[in-house]
Amino acid sequence: MKILVAVKQVVDHAVRVRVRADRSGVETDNVRLSMNPFDKHAVEAAVQLAEAGHADEVVAISVGSQAARDVILTALAMGAHRGLLVEAEGRVETLTVAKLLRAVVDEEKPDLVLLGKQAIDDDSNQVGQMLGGLLDWPQATFASAIAVTATGLEVTREMDYGRATFALGLPAIVTADLRLNTPRNAGLPMVMKARQKPLAVRPAANFGVDLAPRLTVEQVVPPADRAGGRSLASISELAAAISSEVAEMELR
Amino acid sequence: MAALVLAEHDLGQLSPATPRTVNAVAELGPVDVLVAGDDVAGIAAAAAEIAGVARILAADAHLYRDHDAKALAALLQRLAPGYTHIVASASATGRDVIPRLAAVLDLMPVTDVVAVLGPARFERPIYAGNALETVSNTQERQLLTIRASAFRPALKGNEAPIEAVEADVNAAAAARLVSAERTEGDRPDLSSAQIVVGGGVALGSAENFQLIEKLAAVLGAAVGATRAAVDAGYAPNDWQVGQTGKIIAPDLYIGIGISGALQHLAGIQGAKKIVAINSDPEAPLVKIADYVLVGDLFVLVPELIAELQRLGVSR
Ligand SMILES: Cc1cc2nc3c(=O)[nH]c(=O)nc-3n(C[C@H](O)[C@H](O)[C@H](O)COP(=O)(O)OP(=O)(O)OC[C@H]3O[C@@H](n4cnc5c(N)ncnc54)[C@H](O)[C@@H]3O)c2cc1C
Numbered sequence: 001m002k003i004l005v006a007v008k009q010v011v012d013h014a015v016r017v018r019v020r021a022d023r024s025g026v027e028t029d030n031v032r033l034s035m036n037p038f039d040k041h042a043v044e045a046a047v048q049l050a051e052a053g054h055a056d057e058v059v060a061i062s063v064g065s066q067a068a069r070d071v072i073l074t075a076l077a078m079g080a081h082r083g084l085l086v087e088a089e090g091r092v093e094t095l096t097v098a099k100l101l102r103a104v105v106d107e108e109k110p111d112l113v114l115l116g117k118q119a120i121d122d123d124s125n126q127v128g129q130m131l132g133g134l135l136d137w138p139q140a141t142f143a144s145a146i147a148v149t150a151t152g153l154e155v156t157r158e159m160d161y162g163r164a165t166f167a168l169g170l171p172a173i174v175t176a177d178l179r180l181n182t183p184r185n186a187g188l189p190m191v192m193k194a195r196q197k198p199l200a201v202r203p204a205a206n207f208g209v210d211l212a213p214r215l216t217v218e219q220v221v222p223p224a225d226r227a228g229g230r231s232l233a234s235i236s237e238l239a240a241a242i243s244s245e246v247a248e249m250e251l252r
Numbered sequence: 253m254a255a256l257v258l259a260e261h262d263l264g265q266l267s268p269a270t271p272r273t274v275n276a277v278a279e280l281g282p283v284d285v286l287v288a289g290d291d292v293a294g295i296a297a298a299a300a301e302i303a304g305v306a307r308i309l310a311a312d313a314h315l316y317r318d319h320d321a322k323a324l325a326a327l328l329q330r331l332a333p334g335y336t337h338i339v340a341s342a343s344a345t346g347r348d349v350i351p352r353l354a355a356v357l358d359l360m361p362v363t364d365v366v367a368v369l370g371p372a373r374f375e376r377p378i379y380a381g382n383a384l385e386t387v388s389n390t391q392e393r394q395l396l397t398i399r400a401s402a403f404r405p406a407l408k409g410n411e412a413p414i415e416a417v418e419a420d421v422n423a424a425a426a427a428r429l430v431s432a433e434r435t436e437g438d439r440p441d442l443s444s445a446q447i448v449v450g451g452g453v454a455l456g457s458a459e460n461f462q463l464i465e466k467l468a469a470v471l472g473a474a475v476g477a478t479r480a481a482v483d484a485g486y487a488p489n490d491w492q493v494g495q496t497g498k499i500i501a502p503d504l505y506i507g508i509g510i511s512g513a514l515q516h517l518a519g520i521q522g523a524k525k526i527v528a529i530n531s532d533p534e535a536p537l538v539k540i541a542d543y544v545l546v547g548d549l550f551v552l553v554p555e556l557i558a559e560l561q562r563l564g565v566s567r
């Protein structure tokens with residue numbers, strides 16, 4: 001099969017972000033950017049399927065500015081075969097990303113599209129499901145295991161009550177959760193090799209998709225501060241504090 | 253204006269998230285609740301008691317048994333013309349269905365809403381809750397998922413009429429449930445619990461994690477865990493609290509052997525009071541907690557359990 005894997009460049013998960021003073025958004029200048037953590041798991045899953053002989057080609061795609069080449073290179077270093085940057089400046093909404101991915105799917109005709117379950121900047125958790133809707137393909141979100149079967153895939157999903165395994169036919173959409181696998185760290189030779197792999201760049205405007213955002217971001221503010229509190233000296237003080245908190249609780 | 257709320261349910265029980273989701277949009281206009289599933293009469297009756305609900309729509313069909321995103325999106329798409337707002341809780345099901353439906357209807361959804369500021373103006377957290385964005389739009393219809401823990405539940409005391417809606421005859425579920433692995437136990441629902449006791453990787457084993465469960469049992473609390481504790485196999489995945497786990501807003505959160513990484517804090521920002529028990533006085537959770545006890549959890553927690561039992565504290 002052929003696999004398309006979607007990777008987004010985001011502010012690194014270890015960065016403690018700051019809201020801009022003018023409330024227009026979060027400061028993204030001069031902060032470390034990297035591949036969205038969930039997307040690393042998606043790439044790893046795709047590469048493992050290729051290594052197991054289930055897939056013959058893995059194509060990594062990102063929608064973003066020229067800087068997003070970096071995350072495509074990371075995917076190539078991890079083992080993806082070629083890359084595509086759909087170049088777009090500024091804020092690109094999830095629905096737009098999904099439409100651009102659909103246009104690429106129409107051209108590339110993959111059997112499986114792997115994505116992360118959510119991008120840790122906007123925490124949207126939308127694009128995979130949207131692509132499923134646009135293509136009318138089955139979707140398995142929040143995947144913690146993927147197995148190839150005679151008729152398609154069996155995907156284990158993280159549910160609110162535990163986990164559940166679903167069978168779905170191909171082509172399909174799967175979004176990766178963090179327990180899906182352990183993403184590899186590509187060594188220097190793989191990074192060097194990645195630079196030789198094909199990486200196409202095409203402007204988003206060429207895909208016939210309306211790029212205008214639908215939502216207006218009116219403001220971005222920091223959350224309310226937590227005061228922090230008291231250090232207690234003993235168990236009896238803590239038990240008394242808990243006891244009075246419990247006594248004050250409204251019955252719900 | 254009229255809203256359609258997709259009821260959240262499991263094993264024949266209406267989820268506590270649904271009355272909260274109803275309340276979140278109640279001010280916008282009449283609220284209908286769609287109960288879709290297999291054998292939903294009991295759930296529909298429970299939903300009919302939610303104050304402020306105008307009508308219950310019951311879609312009783314095998315097709316909806318496993319909350320299949322494609323089947324539910326098709327059903328909601330058929331009902332959409334009657335509503336300005338289509339709303340679900342930000343649960344595994346709501347997150348699965350609403351964006352799919354949105355794309356089919358060519359709409360941008362707003363997910364994880366924590367405040368409804370107007371008919372088309374919402375607040376939602378971004379960057380693991382380190383920022384809150386206010387978004388507005390001029391779309392003809394709003395598709396929302398609601399972070400239930402950010403809203404109070406609607407009261408009970410209603411007898412909304414229940415109407416049957418037909419299942420789509422031509423539809424088929426896109427995915428077939430093969431097996432489910434449920435976390436057994438009689439602890440309260442984590443997402444809506446008033447008290448939560450959370451344990452971190454410092455517990456060291458699944459066996460030791462029972463210390464957390466024991467303290468939770470004394471307090472009538474739900475049990476939470478960090479991703480590190482879940483990854484290590486000390487706690488089941490549905491106990492994970494944080495950016496990628498459950499978002500909770502208890503009156504009291506007791507975090508034990510938890511450092512307080514920003515991804516974990518993302519899940520507990522709504523907690524009214526936080527207790528931290530940690531050997532490291534510099535741990536981030538310690539810095540933001542209302543009550544702190546510094547020391548070895550293996551010494552302190554058994555003592556705390558004994559002291560709470562002595563005081564007769566229970567919920
Ligand atoms: C994309 C992404 C998403 C994530 N999502 C989540 C999420 O949803 N939820 C989540 O929790 N994490 C999440 N994480 C992981 C998060 O970054 C942290 O790694 C994790 O929360 C740490 O768990 P911990 O506090 O149990 O472990 P640690 O950070 O190792 O902390 C253990 C704590 O226990 C204390 N301790 C040790 N021994 C004792 C003792 N004997 N007595 C008392 N205290 C002791 C230590 O001082 C320390 O503070 C995510 C990470 C990423 C990259």
Ligand SMILES: Nc1ncnc2c1ncn2[C@@H]1O[C@H](COP(=O)(O)O)[C@@H](O)[C@H]1O
Pocket residue numbers: 006007008009036038039042061062063064092094097114115116117118119120122123124125126127128
């Ligand atoms: N700009 C983008 N380029 C490529 N993939 C993306 C982009 N935005 C989102 N995705 C994919 O969609 C997943 C879910 O993102 P989101 O719905 O934005 O939370 C991500 O983990 C990526 O796999």
